[in-house]
Amino acid sequence: MVAMIRRYHRWLMLFVGLQFLVWSFSGLYMVLVDIHSIHGEDLVTAKQPVLAPWTEGYQKAKKSTLQSLQQQTRQLISMDINDVLSKYPNASSISLGWLANKPVYRLTSVEAIVIDAITGDVINSISKNLAADIALLSVDGSREIQGVNLITDNPPSEIGFRRLPLWRVDFVGINSPTLYINYTTGEIVTVRQNTWRIFDVLWRLHIMDYYEGEDINNWLLNVFTISGLLAALSGLILLWFRLFKNNPVEHTA
Numbered sequence: 432m433v434a435m436i437r438r439y440h441r442w443l444m445l446f447v448g449l450q451f452l453v454w455s456f457s458g459l460y461m462v463l464v465d466i467h468s469i470h471g472e473d474l475v476t477a478k479q480p481v482l483a484p485w486t487e488g489y490q491k492a493k494k495s496t497l498q499s500l501q502q503q504t505r506q507l508i509s510m511d512i513n514d515v516l517s518k519y520p521n522a523s524s525i526s527l528g529w530l531a532n533k534p535v536y537r538l539t540s541v542e543a544i545v546i547d548a549i550t551g552d553v554i555n556s557i558s559k560n561l562a563a564d565i566a567l568l569s570v571d572g573s574r575e576i577q578g579v580n581l582i583t584d585n586p587p588s589e590i591g592f593r594r595l596p597l598w599r600v601d602f603v604g605i606n607s608p609t610l611y612i613n614y615t616t617g618e619i620v621t622v623r624q625n626t627w628r629i630f631d632v633l634w635r636l637h638i639m640d641y642y643e644g645e646d647i648n649n650w651l652l653n654v655f656t657i658s659g660l661l662a663a664l665s666g667l668i669l670l671w672f673r674l675f676k677n678n679p680v681e682h683t684a
Contacts, residue, residue, distance in 0.1 A: 443662035457633035471622030562598035
């Protein structure tokens with residue numbers, strides 16, 4: 432019986448051994464590399480900082496820089512939110528934020544609408560130069576743009592199923608950071624860099640879904656998981672025979 436268990440153990444280990452190494456290496460990367468760095472959170476300072484409302488509390492703020500910023504913002508915004516609501520009564524959501532260095536209202540109605548909070552004009556699309564400004568003002572530190580391209584079809588796999596069109600802004604650097612910006616609202620849709628791209632490849636290898644990298648319950652993974660479990664159990668049985676049986680485990684196959 433021991434000889435049969437040993438034989439099955441060897442074949443199982445030959446079958447799953449390489450995948451064990453893949454699981455170990457990919458898992459080590461996921462543990463050692465900070466997930467915030469993988470998501471690009473250390474690159475983007477603030478995706479879309481929301482402007483705080485003007486209240487008496489801000490006028491009495493202890494920090495003069497905060498007070499000065501809110502005073503400047505108050506002077507800039509000439510369109511009241513009530514005017515926006517009266518013009519778009521069917522809006523399901525509304526927020527006040529930045530478009531590069533310009534305050535804007537963002538509305539969700541039948542479609543996304545962006546309104547200049549200074550002039551009240553509707554911003555229909557984001558130009559190439561504006562996309563570059565949004566990217567530069569959103570990243571941490573001083574960086575150089577390598578290229579700005581509009582994606583209308585055949586999107587790269589790293590953006591998944593996100594809606595097109597999107598501006599792709601690539602930065603110079605070892606980590607090759609890339610910002611994807613919504614063509615209509617100017618919001619940063621996602622951040623991709625080499626730490627994420629390596630993670631994506633290792634994740635696909637880890638869950639053995641080499642096409643989309645989303646199915647964590649695919650048949651191939653299940654087969655290797657069960658095979659690995661059987662290999663481990665057969666190894667434990669062999670160890671038990673070696674340690675606790677008086678007769679040594681026979682070495683013939």
